[in-house]
Amino acid sequence: MRNHGFTLVDLTITLSVLAILLTIGLPSFSSQIQQMRVKTATYSLLEAISLTRTQAVFANKRTTIKKQTEWHNGWEIFIDKNNDGVRDSNETIMQRHEKFKGIKIIPDSKLENYISYIGTGESRKASGSTAGAFQAGSLKVCPDAKGKGYQLILARGGRVRVTEIGEEKCNSI
Secondary structure, eight states: OOOOSOOHHHHHHHHHHHHHHHHHHHHHHHHHHHHHHHHHHHHHHHHHHHHHHHHHHHHTSOEEEEESSSGGGOEEEEEOTTSSSSOOTTSOEEEEEOOOSSEEEEEOGGGSSEEEEOTTSOBBOOSSSSSOOBOOEEEEEEESSSOOEEEEEEOTTSOEEEEEEOHHHHHTO
C-alpha cells in the first residue's frame, strides 16, 4: 500500500524554493505597482486638464482646474464666473479629485496654483478679466520613492502633451 502525502523533507524543500522565488520577485512587483501609480496619476491629471479645456469651449466660459493645498492632494474643476482663478461659493464644482498615495506632483512657477482656459480653448491666467496673459508650463509627476516619472507640458494654445522623465530628474525634485 502506498502513502499519499509529503514528507517533512519534501515540505521543507518546497517552502525553501517558494521563499527564494518570493524574495526575488517581490521587489520587482512593488516597483511595478509604483510605476502604475505614477502612470495612473499622470493620466488622471491629463484627463482632468482636458475636461477643463473641453468644458471651457463647450460653455464658452472660463473654466479652471485648481489644486487643493498641493497638486498631489487633489484638485477641483469649476466654471470661473468672475475670472479670478479662485472658486467662490456661487461657483459650482464640476469635478473633484482626491489625494494620490505615494505620488508627488511638482508644478513649475507658471502652473503653481491652477490652469485656466477661456472659451476659445486657450490657457490664460485668471486676472479678473475674460482674457488674461497666456499660460504655459509643466507639471512633473513622480513617485515619492526612486523611480521614473512623467511631465505634462501645457502649450500656449492650451494643449497638453506627456513626456517620460528619467529617475534622476524625479529624484532631484
